[in-house]
Amino acid sequence: xxxxxxxxxxxxxxxxxxxxxxxxxxxxxxxxxxxxxxxxxxxxxxxxxxxxxxxxxxxxxxxxxxxxxxxxxxxxxxxxxxxxxxxxxxxxxxxxxxxxxxxxxxxxxxxxxxxxxxxxxxxxxxxxxxxxxxxxxxxxxxxxxxxxxxxxxxxxxxxxxxxxxxxxxxxxxxxxxxxxxxxxxxxxxxxxxxxxxxxxxxxxxxxxxxxxxxxxxxxxxxxxxxxxxxxxxxxxxxxxxxxxxxxxxxxxxxxxxxxxxxxxxxxxxxxxxxxxxxxxxxxxxxxxxxxxxxxxxxxxxxxxxxxxxxxxxxxxxxxxxxxx
Amino acid sequence: xxxxxxxxxxxxxxxxxxxxxxxxxxxxxxxxxxxxxxxxxxxxxxxxxxxxxxxxxxxxxxxxxxxxxxxxxxxxxxxxxxxxxxxxxxxxxxxxxxxxxxxxxxxxxxxxxxxxxxxxxxxxxxxxxxxxxxxxxxxxxxxxxxxxxxxxxxxxxxxxxxxxxxxxxxxxxxxxxxxxxxxxxxxxxxxxxxxxxxxxxxxxxxxxxxxxxxxxxxxxxxxxxxxxxxxxxxxxxxxxxxxxxxxxxxxxxxxxxxxxxxxxxxxxxxxxxxxxxxxxxxxxxxxxxxxxxxxxxxxxxxxxxxxxxxxxxxxxxxxxxxxxxxxxxxxxxxxxxxxxxxxxxxxxxxxxxxx
Numbered sequence: 001x002x003x004x005x006x007x008x009x010x011x012x013x014x015x016x017x018x019x020x021x022x023x024x025x026x027x028x029x030x031x032x033x034x035x036x037x038x039x040x041x042x043x044x045x046x047x048x049x050x051x052x053x054x055x056x057x058x059x060x061x062x063x064x065x066x067x068x069x070x071x072x073x074x075x076x077x078x079x080x081x082x083x084x085x086x087x088x089x090x091x092x093x094x095x096x097x098x099x100x101x102x103x104x105x106x107x108x109x110x111x112x113x114x115x116x117x118x119x120x121x122x123x124x125x126x127x128x129x130x131x132x133x134x135x136x137x138x139x140x141x142x143x144x145x146x147x148x149x150x151x152x153x154x155x156x157x158x159x160x161x162x163x164x165x166x167x168x169x170x171x172x173x174x175x176x177x178x179x180x181x182x183x184x185x186x187x188x189x190x191x192x193x194x195x196x197x198x199x200x201x202x203x204x205x206x207x208x209x210x211x212x213x214x215x216x217x218x219x220x221x222x223x224x225x226x227x228x229x230x231x232x233x234x235x236x237x238x239x240x241x242x243x244x245x246x247x248x249x250x251x252x253x254x255x256x257x258x259x260x261x262x263x264x265x266x267x268x269x270x271x272x273x274x275x276x277x278x279x280x281x282x283x284x285x286x287x288x289x290x291x292x293x294x295x296x297x298x299x300x301x302x303x304x305x306x307x308x309x310x311x312x313x314x315x316x317x318x319x320x321x322x323x324x
Numbered sequence: 325x326x327x328x329x330x331x332x333x334x335x336x337x338x339x340x341x342x343x344x345x346x347x348x349x350x351x352x353x354x355x356x357x358x359x360x361x362x363x364x365x366x367x368x369x370x371x372x373x374x375x376x377x378x379x380x381x382x383x384x385x386x387x388x389x390x391x392x393x394x395x396x397x398x399x400x401x402x403x404x405x406x407x408x409x410x411x412x413x414x415x416x417x418x419x420x421x422x423x424x425x426x427x428x429x430x431x432x433x434x435x436x437x438x439x440x441x442x443x444x445x446x447x448x449x450x451x452x453x454x455x456x457x458x459x460x461x462x463x464x465x466x467x468x469x470x471x472x473x474x475x476x477x478x479x480x481x482x483x484x485x486x487x488x489x490x491x492x493x494x495x496x497x498x499x500x501x502x503x504x505x506x507x508x509x510x511x512x513x514x515x516x517x518x519x520x521x522x523x524x525x526x527x528x529x530x531x532x533x534x535x536x537x538x539x540x541x542x543x544x545x546x547x548x549x550x551x552x553x554x555x556x557x558x559x560x561x562x563x564x565x566x567x568x569x570x571x572x573x574x575x576x577x578x579x580x581x582x583x584x585x586x587x588x589x590x591x592x593x594x595x596x597x598x599x600x601x602x603x604x605x606x607x608x609x610x611x612x613x614x615x616x617x618x619x620x621x622x623x624x625x626x627x628x629x630x631x632x633x634x635x636x637x638x639x640x641x642x643x644x645x646x647x648x649x650x651x652x653x654x655x656x657x658x659x660x661x662x663x664x665x666x667x668x669x670x671x672x673x674x675x676x677x678x679x
Contacts, residue, residue, distance in 0.1 A: 062495030069465020103450040107657035108443030165660035240663030
């Protein structure tokens with residue numbers, strides 16, 4: 001096991017997967033010569049050549065649209081969107097084609113492409129470098145969505161996404177790219193899609209989170225020590241969701257707080273809450289509560305901490321549930 | 325040799341007008357080729373005219389008419405090899421027929437029946453692209469991907485004048501140019517995007533001028549002249565295969581029919597101009613050319629039409645004989661590895677449907 005940062009783990013995963021399968025190629029803005037603005041693709045161009053790690057024109061719809069055609073020619077393209085909000089121009093391709101093309105061909109053709117991007121706030125960045133767009137992706141039929149929270153999962157989920165026969169969107173918590181270190185298995189490492197992870201066991205309340213909100217939920221669980229025993233569940237794959245793990249974690253404590261960085265309305269947390277309302281009502285002792293970003297544009301960074309879900313807000317939500 | 329008519333900038337033509345403008349010839353096309361092209365034109369014309377009838381009879385749904393676009397489709401596909409990939413818009417819905425796709429398949433598509441959703445691998449014809457211009461990057465990606473693999477296949481993407489305003493057209497054209505992808509960008513400029521005329525679409529003098537911005541050749545051709553279209557596409561394909569990258573072909577025509585069966589152009593179009601176009605529609609012009617060359621008789625033309633009509637009769641009969649699709653198909657093809665929720669969704673649907 002090597003001790004790697006989250007972005008180093010992604011880079012390691014790329015090296016392993018490109019070496020393993022000659023059909024895998026990487027394309028995006030600045031992924032080749034620069035190795036990506038966060039260095040996620042560093043070294044790939046030198047090792048695998050400029051035709052398998054391609055610096056593309058600055059055109060997100062063109063990147064994803066040409067990836068559809070690359071799949072038709074037998075490639076497994078991995079597209080980097082430089083930042084979360086820079087991915088919005090590619091939503092046209094994602095919604096109108098990526099999620100539909102396999103269906104359109106009656107299942108005759110596969111589109112094993114990956115779209116990956118750094119997402120989320122807390123990094124003191126200019127506007128539109130801070131969004132959490134997972135709901136747009138998760139809402140799109142025909143597309144899978146994964147969000148790792150640890151270096152090992154970042155490598156393993158990327159590998160699973162690359163090997164998956166369907167289109168997969170992977171959002172990576174950029175806040176933790178270099179601040180989180182962890183043990184990462186060397187060589188091939190695959191974390192299957194559709195499997196949640198119990199981060200820690202607890203008895204009184206279940207904190208459900210994904211991506212950058214997982215370390216936050218863990219910090220909240222620490223802050224509650226002596227007051228309440230909190231279970232933390234990392235969803236890891238938003239689609240397909242590990243519903244069994246969600247229901248089990250909810251049933252165990254009877255109290256659920258969902259932590260989501262994205263704006264509240266119609267966010268992914270609402271989907272989790274709806275599933276709990278449909279399938280876990282008799283296991284619940286209190287209403288399901290969401291702690292989310294607010295329904296506002298992501299703010300100026302001098303006040304972004306007020307926007308982001310915080311340990312204090314999560315602890316406050318837990319206390320409300322305990323008193324319910 | 326193709327002619328350049330100075331009155332219409334750089335517009336290439338081969339077929340003359342039977343009076344003052346003499347006929348040209350395309351080198352390398354035999355009499356058999358010329359007659360095969362005629363059969364292709366008639367097949368597409370028959371498909372289109374019968375489809376409008378079938379729509380009126382309630383046998384197919386809304387249908388995008390391509391009357392007078394046949395020369396652009398037949399002429400360009402005739403310049404391709406079977407390994408080359410075709411990326412059609414809805415205006416080229418029946419282009420697969422030129423590769424032997426059954427008429428019933430395309431008719432089923434317009435009937436909303438799953439039998440109409442073909443495998444592109446069977447024909448090297450991509451799925452019909454309904455949103456405007458968003459398939460141009462796909463064609464660029466496929467052509468680029470084939471080139472990366474050292475394969476000789478190229479691709480052709482069809483789109484209209486309106487599509488050149490779309491961002492995805494621009495991104496696809498630029499990608500293909502930068503990657504020197506073996507791609508033909510084929511614009512059927514019929515002057516109208518539903519009710520929006522070309523002058524409201526662009527301030528460019530010609531659409532082919534846009535090619536300059538991508539660093540690729542832009543060619544203008546008379547879209548009603550099947551031989552000029554063939555020749556221009558053949559040159560573009562040769563460039564593509566030689567590793568010289570994409571070519572933009574602007575085929576100029578005029579939409580002489582409604583945009584689709586749901587459209588009433590009387591609100592916006594000049595009927596006199598439409599009548600003028602109908603007088604010089606592409607199949608009639610080509611038949612006159614063949615007659616001038618002594619290659620086509622009334623009997624032969626009638627026989628070709630009869631064959632095409634038979635194919636359509638057979639096609640609609642087959643399409644209508646398709647059994648109703650099972651609702652479970654809802655869940656069949658979206659994912660190679662579907663989520664567990666599909667199983668419970670299907671079970672619920674079955675329970676409700678079965679009462």
